[in-house]
Amino acid sequence: MRRVKNKFLRAVRLKQxxxxxxxxxxxxxxxxxxxxxxxxxxxYLRFSTSxxxxxxxxxxxxxxQTGESLEDYLVSMRQISDTAYxxxxxxxxxxxxxxxxxxxxxxxxxxxxDSLQSIxxxxxxxxxxxxxxxxxxKENLNVTxxxxxxxxxxxxxxxxxxxPHIQNLFDDNTFRYYWVISLSRAIELTNDGKSxxxxxxxxxxxxxxxxxxxxxxxxxxxxxxxxxxxxxEIIYHPRRIQISDKISHENSRTxxxxxxxxxxxxxxxxxxxxxxxTISYTGWKLVGVIPYSAFTYGMVDMRYFIILLVLLMAMxxxxxxxxxxxxxxxxxxxxxxxxxxxxAGEKPEIYIGGPQEIRHLGHSIQKSYEQIExxxxxxxxxQNERRKSELDALQSQINPHFLYNTLESITWMVxxxxxxxxxxxxxxxxxxxxxxxxxxxxxxxxxxxxxHARSYMNIQxxxxxxxxxxxxxxxxxxxxxxxxxxILQPLLENAINYGVSGMDDCGEIRVEGRRDxxxxxxxxxxxxxxxxxxxxxxxxTDSDRVHKHGSGVGLVNVNRRxxxxxxxxxxxxxxxxxxxxxxxIIRIPAVPYxxxxxxxxxxxxxx
Amino acid sequence: MNKSAxxxxxxxxxxxxxxxIFASLMLKGQGxxxxxxxxxxxxxxxxxxxSAFKYxxxxxxxxxxxxxxxxxxxxxxxxxxxxxxIESELENGADAVIVQPVSDExxxxxxxxxxxxxxxMLVESRVPEETSLPVTxxxxxxxxxxxxxxxxxxxxxxxxxxxLGVLSRTTDSSTADERMKGFQAVMEDEGVEIRWYIxxxxxxxxxxxxxxxxxxxxxxxLDDSSLTAAGAYASSNGxxxxxxxxxxxxxxxxxxxxxxxxxxxxxxxxxxxxxxxMSEIADCLEKLFYSAKDRMVSYxxxxxxxxxxxxxxxxxxxxxx
Numbered sequence: 001m002r003r004v005k006n007k008f009l010r011a012v013r014l015k016q017x018x019x020x021x022x023x024x025x026x027x028x029x030x031x032x033x034x035x036x037x038x039x040x041x042x043x044y045l046r047f048s049t050s051x052x053x054x055x056x057x058x059x060x061x062x063x064x065q066t067g068e069s070l071e072d073y074l075v076s077m078r079q080i081s082d083t084a085y086x087x088x089x090x091x092x093x094x095x096x097x098x099x100x101x102x103x104x105x106x107x108x109x110x111x112x113x114d115s116l117q118s119i120x121x122x123x124x125x126x127x128x129x130x131x132x133x134x135x136x137x138k139e140n141l142n143v144t145x146x147x148x149x150x151x152x153x154x155x156x157x158x159x160x161x162x163x164p165h166i167q168n169l170f171d172d173n174t175f176r177y178y179w180v181i182s183l184s185r186a187i188e189l190t191n192d193g194k195s196x197x198x199x200x201x202x203x204x205x206x207x208x209x210x211x212x213x214x215x216x217x218x219x220x221x222x223x224x225x226x227x228x229x230x231x232x233e234i235i236y237h238p239r240r241i242q243i244s245d246k247i248s249h250e251n252s253r254t255x256x257x258x259x260x261x262x263x264x265x266x267x268x269x270x271x272x273x274x275x276x277x278t279i280s281y282t283g284w285k286l287v288g289v290i291p292y293s294a295f296t297y298g299m300v301d302m303r304y305f306i307i308l309l310v311l312l313m314a315m316x317x318x319x320x321x322x323x324x325x326x327x328x329x330x331x332x333x334x335x336x337x338x339x340x341x342x343x344a345g346e347k348p349e350i351y352i353g354g355p356q357e358i359r360h361l362g363h364s365i366q367k368s369y370e371q372i373e374x375x376x377x378x379x380x381x382x383q384n385e386r387r388k389s390e391l392d393a394l395q396s397q398i399n400p401h402f403l404y405n406t407l408e409s410i411t412w413m414v415x416x417x418x419x420x421x422x423x424x425x426x427x428x429x430x431x432x433x434x435x436x437x438x439x440x441x442x443x444x445x446x447x448x449x450x451x452h453a454r455s456y457m458n459i460q461x462x463x464x465x466x467x468x469x470x471x472x473x474x475x476x477x478x479x480x481x482x483x484x485x486x487i488l489q490p491l492l493e494n495a496i497n498y499g500v501s502g503m504d505d506c507g508e509i510r511v512e513g514r515r516d517x518x519x520x521x522x523x524x525x526x527x528x529x530x531x532x533x534x535x536x537x538x539x540x541t542d543s544d545r546v547h548k549h550g551s552g553v554g555l556v557n558v559n560r561r562x563x564x565x566x567x568x569x570x571x572x573x574x575x576x577x578x579x580x581x582x583x584x585i586i587r588i589p590a591v592p593y594x595x596x597x598x599x600x601x602x603x604x605x606x607x
Numbered sequence: 608m609n610k611s612a613x614x615x616x617x618x619x620x621x622x623x624x625x626x627x628i629f630a631s632l633m634l635k636g637q638g639x640x641x642x643x644x645x646x647x648x649x650x651x652x653x654x655x656x657x658s659a660f661k662y663x664x665x666x667x668x669x670x671x672x673x674x675x676x677x678x679x680x681x682x683x684x685x686x687x688x689x690x691x692x693i694e695s696e697l698e699n700g701a702d703a704v705i706v707q708p709v710s711d712e713x714x715x716x717x718x719x720x721x722x723x724x725x726x727x728m729l730v731e732s733r734v735p736e737e738t739s740l741p742v743t744x745x746x747x748x749x750x751x752x753x754x755x756x757x758x759x760x761x762x763x764x765x766x767x768x769x770x771l772g773v774l775s776r777t778t779d780s781s782t783a784d785e786r787m788k789g790f791q792a793v794m795e796d797e798g799v800e801i802r803w804y805i806x807x808x809x810x811x812x813x814x815x816x817x818x819x820x821x822x823x824x825x826x827x828x829l830d831d832s833s834l835t836a837a838g839a840y841a842s843s844n845g846x847x848x849x850x851x852x853x854x855x856x857x858x859x860x861x862x863x864x865x866x867x868x869x870x871x872x873x874x875x876x877x878x879x880x881x882x883x884x885m886s887e888i889a890d891c892l893e894k895l896f897y898s899a900k901d902r903m904v905s906y907x908x909x910x911x912x913x914x915x916x917x918x919x920x921x922x923x924x925x926x927x928x
Binding site for chain 1: 630
């Protein structure tokens, strides 16, 4: 857990802050996309709501029109029934006017044959009295058991509309079976002067009703209309057979219980709107079913259109946002870029442009950098001064030490009345000092440095009574190169003191000088007592450790002075072996001894 | 190019691609036509016996948004004629075929070839060969068996000494064969003597053969055309006391039942044959990897007294369309 936490915190710490342009563009984009989405959603909701209302309203209108057509049709059927009863049957005696009744029924039938299947009159025992069109009744048929007959006899005061059924009355040798809706009523007929009960049957052609409803059931969005009676028995349904085969189902019983209006209904997991319109007199219900999916059916294209609009707007907004963010962040970015370049030392100019605030910022940064540069120059100068004074101090550490030793030697010579030697020594000392002073310069030619070393060794040889020999082997070609003055003398002093002073006439000191590529190597080699490996290792790093006999200045000072002027890659390198001798090598760059070169070295600028 | 410019171009490209996708979806939605065109090929397609089947085809096609074309055909069709008809329909752009296969050898191979191009659904009968072609039909063995059981029921399980004549449109089709097997399986060991078994296209007056056949107690017609032919013959000439039983699905067959000429009618649900075969084909057209399956439909036993029952009326309704 802790590991995860640490990892997360590290990731957060490492996360780079966003650029100003990204921030501006991101902010613009978030705002514009949010506004766009809100507009799109509001537009879509508004449109879908109005579309839904429009669908429901158009369904209602269509149902009203269809309902009226149905009612007209049913009214016309009732009128046929009324006409047949009141103008044909009730007024005439069947026994007397059978032919007349038949012909008038024929007229009535012919006038309405498009919507009528048949008209028939039965007595109370189910015997056929008259029928149009003329047809033979089926043998052994008992109509009194048929629903329409039963209903008519049971409720004599009403007309009865049956549910659709196959007409089972006449023998049709064309092998046809007709799907009809029966309108039956009890009638009072006169036969042989006697009034008796009968039943008038008007069989309506079901195809009239199915055609009416087929015409409105053309929607592809799943919306449909059906007709049922007051108990939910289906009269017409576009999937009538599928329902009877249980392939499909319908909530007709629930719909039949509704009054006229619009209802929300959930059937077999599907949400839908149900619009109810009751057909007058029959109690039939014309039901319009609008599944919720139908509301969105036509909306698919609208959805695509809105999404398309949003995408196009997003594309345009992205361009506009980029232009705006570049306009705002551009000058800041250019200023930042110029500061970066300045910091990397690539471009000294700071960008000054864009709006007033950015210009002011640019000016301020430019001014600050100029001030910093001046301060830096001052600091470098001060550092050089400090280094020079340190060097002077080091040099001043050498001079009294050497002078003390030499004068002590001359004193011994004078005391020993060795005047010529004393004179030679004084003249060598004078030459030594002339080079040492060198008009106050620190950088001298290698020629002068070698001369200084010769003078020094001449003095020392007298002092040590020639107990050691000195050999100079210096390539003349390196004599015109520059060096820091007085670097050989401490080395020679050490060679004498720690190398050959204790030896009897066999001490040898060799001074060599040669070019090594771009460098110059000067070396002082003695065959004295040498040093252990440990002493060699610390002789340039720890001045307190090996200077048991020395002045405390020696090699460390020389090394430091060379590195101050020529850099860390130069200085002293020591090779020594106990009882074999020591070799100290000076490595300095080959800088020709010219006015310009000397001046630059003096200023501490070696390039 | 800096990072921000790269992101900007990437976003613009993605949005551009989405615009193209939605624009094409919108255009496609506007031009959405029918799911496909399905050719329906059955023998004697204008006959009464196909009314319910065609109604089923129409209802399913309407529901599924399929353009169904029922081709006009003669009562007899050879393999070559059927193949020619199918190929001509495919050339005219049919996306699937519902076909009543002929019983000739090679029909399976020919239809397997068609199936490689478009979905195929067989109706009413199978092909003589063993194939993977899906079939929608009422179980022929069951139909034959049901007819025999009704017969047994009427004779109270005792047919000992009775004689029987069998009528069938063909004897070489798998359907006729299966119906006969189903019929015989029930009749076996019942002591009934099958005196004759005749087959023919009774549309052309072959029913007159009946007159030349020896007298029998019972006649069983194993398909609609033989039943209606026998019914027609019986209504004009009588059957010399023979009782007629049959399998049929036309109003004509129902009429003979209504008239009492046919004692019992076993009716396969032809509406479902049409409806389910078209639904399967619509699934094939709609779903890329859907493979049509066999569909078995039910049948109903109708008697004169049950012809106008709720179920009987529904069957008559589909037959009358």
